[in-house]
Amino acid sequence: MKIANNPTFLIADDHSVVRQGISLVVKELFINAQIHTAGTFKDTLKFVKETKFDLLILDINFPDGNSINIIPEVKSVQPDLKILIFSAFDESIYAMRYLNAGATGYLNKGCSEDEIKQAVKSMITSGKYITQSIKDRILDSYISKTPINPLEKLSIREVEVARLLIKGYGNLEISELLQIKKTTVSTFKNRVFEKLGIDNLAALIELFQLYFEDNK
Amino acid sequence: MKIANNPTFLIADDHSVVRQGISLVVKELFINAQIHTAGTFKDTLKFVKETKFDLLILDINFPDGNSINIIPEVKSVQPDLKILIFSAFDESIYAMRYLNAGATGYLNKGCSEDEIKQAVKSMITSGKYITQSIKDRILDSYISKTPINPLEKLSIREVEVARLLIKGYGNLEISELLQIKKTTVSTFKNRVFEKLGIDNLAALIELFQLYFEDNK
DNA sequence: TCATTTAGTAGAATTGTTTCTACAAAAAAG
DNA sequence: CTTTTTTGTAGAAACAATTCTACTAAATGA
Numbered sequence: 001m002k003i004a005n006n007p008t009f010l011i012a013d014d015h016s017v018v019r020q021g022i023s024l025v026v027k028e029l030f031i032n033a034q035i036h037t038a039g040t041f042k043d044t045l046k047f048v049k050e051t052k053f054d055l056l057i058l059d060i061n062f063p064d065g066n067s068i069n070i071i072p073e074v075k076s077v078q079p080d081l082k083i084l085i086f087s088a089f090d091e092s093i094y095a096m097r098y099l100n101a102g103a104t105g106y107l108n109k110g111c112s113e114d115e116i117k118q119a120v121k122s123m124i125t126s127g128k129y130i131t132q133s134i135k136d137r138i139l140d141s142y143i144s145k146t147p148i149n150p151l152e153k154l155s156i157r158e159v160e161v162a163r164l165l166i167k168g169y170g171n172l173e174i175s176e177l178l179q180i181k182k183t184t185v186s187t188f189k190n191r192v193f194e195k196l197g198i199d200n201l202a203a204l205i206e207l208f209q210l211y212f213e214d215n216k
Numbered sequence: 217m218k219i220a221n222n223p224t225f226l227i228a229d230d231h232s233v234v235r236q237g238i239s240l241v242v243k244e245l246f247i248n249a250q251i252h253t254a255g256t257f258k259d260t261l262k263f264v265k266e267t268k269f270d271l272l273i274l275d276i277n278f279p280d281g282n283s284i285n286i287i288p289e290v291k292s293v294q295p296d297l298k299i300l301i302f303s304a305f306d307e308s309i310y311a312m313r314y315l316n317a318g319a320t321g322y323l324n325k326g327c328s329e330d331e332i333k334q335a336v337k338s339m340i341t342s343g344k345y346i347t348q349s350i351k352d353r354i355l356d357s358y359i360s361k362t363p364i365n366p367l368e369k370l371s372i373r374e375v376e377v378a379r380l381l382i383k384g385y386g387n388l389e390i391s392e393l394l395q396i397k398k399t400t401v402s403t404f405k406n407r408v409f410e411k412l413g414i415d416n417l418a419a420l421i422e423l424f425q426l427y428f429e430d431n432k
Numbered sequence: 433t434c435a436t437t438t439a440g441t442a443g444a445a446t447t448g449t450t451t452c453t454a455c456a457a458a459a460a461a462g
Numbered sequence: 463c464t465t466t467t468t469t470g471t472a473g474a475a476a477c478a479a480t481t482c483t484a485c486t487a488a489a490t491g492a
Contacts, residue, residue, distance in 0.1 A: 015304075016329045020240045021233030088231075088304075113232040155439055168416035171479060184441050186480055191439090200384035201417050371469060387449060400471055402450055407469090 006032035007124050008052065012044040012070075013037075013059035013086070018109075022057055022086070025116050030124075041070055048074050053081055055123050058103070060087040071101040084123045086116075105129035149211045153195045161188040166205050222248040223340050224268065228260040228286075229253075229275035229302070234325075238273055238302070241332050246340075257286055264290050269297055271339050274319070276303040287317040300339045302332075321345035369411045377404040382421050 007030055011022045019037040026033050036051065038044040041062045048056070056074060074081060084105035085098045095106040105128055107119045122129040154162065164174045171189070175182040193199055196207055223246055227238050235253040242249050252267065254260040257278050264272070272290065290297060300321035301314045315322060321344055323335045338345040370378060380390045387405070391398040409415055412423055 015234075015237075015325045016327070017237030017241065017325065017332065018231075018233050019237070020329070021231075021235070021237030024236045024240055025233065086233075109231045109233065111232070113236070116233065157440065166418055168418035170416070180440085181442055182479080183443065186478095187441075190480075200386070202382055202384035202421060205418060205421055373470065388447095396470085397472055398448080399450085399473065402448095403471075406450070 006030070006034060007054040008034040009036070010044065010047050010051075010053045010056045011035060011037045012039075012056065012062075014039050014062055015059075018059070022116070025113060026057075026120060029117050029120055044070060045073055045077075048077050048081070052078060055120065056081055056083045057086050057120070058083055060085065060098075071098070071103060075102050082123050082127050084119060084129060099130070106131070150196055150207065151211050154192060158188055158192050158195070161185060162192045162204060162208065165189060165192075165201060166208055222246070222250060223270040224250040225252065226260065226263050226267075226269045226272045227251060227253045228255075228272065228278075230255050230278055231275075234275065234302075238332070241329055242273075242336055245333050245336055260286060261289055261293075264293050264297070268294060271336070272297055272299045273302050273336070274299055276301065276314070287314070287319060291318050298339050298343050300335060300345060315346070322347070370408060374404055374408050374411070377401060378408045378420060378424070381405060381408075381417060382424055 009026055011019050011026075013019050013022070016039065019039070023035050023037065026035060036047050036053070038047055044056075044058070047053075058070070062070075071083060074083065082105070083103040084107060085095070085103045086107050086109060087095075087098075088109040098106060105119060105123050107116065107129065108131075111119075119129040151159065151162075160178065161174060164177060169177070171182045171185040174185045178185070192204070196204065198204060198207065225242055227235050227242075229235050229238070232255065235255070239251050239253065242251060252263050252269070254263055260272075260274075263269075274286070278286075287299060290299070298321070299319040300323060301319045302323050302325060303314075304325040321335060321339050323332065323345065324347075327335075335345040376394065377390060380393065385393070387398045387401040390401045394401070408420070412420065414420060414423065
């Protein structure tokens with residue numbers, strides 16, 4: 001494996017301190033690293049269209065859109081761009097989806113600096129980085145197709161709606177945030193409730209607290 | 217206003233990149249700043265017992281304990297230590313609780329680098345930093361004679377309704393359980409929300425959870 | 433490959449919730 | 463011992479959410 005001595009990075013995260021922190025760690029690894037940062041979905045795409053990068057370090061939480069949608073768009077512009085998801089969310093419910101979408105690395109924000117370095121290095125040299133726990137989960141999924149975490153039964157959009165519901169948003173507000181009709185929000189809410197075997201917001205909040213504690 | 221040219225900082229956050237990012241910003245403000253970082257509740261306390269700091273920048277999310285409990289402990293060791301809460305939560309319920317507990321600053325992680333600098337500078341020079349929206353909330357609380365426990369403002373019937381709402385019952389169900397009209401339930405719900413300064417069930421659940429957490 | 437399931441989207445009719453207003457009894461304040 | 467506030471109650475109109483149905487595209491399975 002050959003390592004570029006001046007790899008280029010795009011760091012996309014809506015928190016400026018996180019961008020700063022990642023930049024610092026990357027610079028410690030690659031002194032000549034070229035680093036760009038983006039705080040929004042839009043900026044990320046703009047940069048990808050303008051400049052060629054070796055690695056995109058991508059957060060999940062974006063105010064202007066779920067970042068899973070960005071992956072195909074990014075890939076259509078730069079098919080070889082490696083994507084490392086760097087997320088504050090519990091690995092189990094998101095990692096698989098992002099890996100399926102085209103990311104080849106997944107890292108939790110709660111990890112140590114050394115793990116970040118290891119992940120970034122691994123992404124640059126071998127193009128991928130996956131923790132043991134995710135590897136295990138991929139195996140588990142192969143063996144028994146029963147998700148331990150009930151939230152894994154939900155689709156991306158369903159989780160998106162559920163999370164907004166939990167934050168206290170009403171159907172109309174959610175419909176505006178996601179640019180869909182309010183009846184569609186109702187449909188999703190209903191499906192979420194059905195899939196989880198519940199019928200009210202309080203139960204949804206409880207379930208998320210039980211299985212989604214990493215975040216919020 | 218005079219600024220110490222070598223203030224000491226303790227940055228407590230469970231995400232290493234956030235610690236890095238904050239460090240960087242602080243160093244840009246104070247070239248001679250002495251910075252320590254802690255990733256856990258335990259380490260934070262250990263550092264506070266060992267070293268005198270000018271400012272503690274404290275995250276809310278800690279894996280090894282409710283970070284609100286750290287404030288009195290920290291204060292008992294260093295009563296004059298200024299605490300700036302740097303949180304990913306945008307709910308102002310948290311801000312109030314942390315300010316009540318003894319922090320004198322509250323900053324959201326979604327803010328810009330300039331805002332962080334302003335906040336840190338303000339904490340060092342004036343010992344406090346609070347955004348306008350939180351100031352408004354504090355004023356509101358004092359004007360309306362808020363008791364320590366916001367739930368104490370509720371009447372018996374209001375608590376009764378609130379508890380059923382929290383359990384996931386709808387207005388109609390509650391009206392049947394309490395043998396009152398469903399519009400009456402709505403009226404009570406409304407009054408509860410008004411008294412607690414909230415406007416949705418998720419926030420009500422949160423408040424009740426916070427209240428019970430205190431009594432442990 | 434063709435059938436089936438899942439995901440994302442919505443409209444019309446129904447049902448549930450809120451708002452605004454109101455009023456009497458009880459409690460608190462002056 | 464009056465005024466004021468709080469508490470418990472509700473109706474009519476306005477508003478929001480759900481239900482049921484249904485469509486398309488994409489993924490999955492046989």
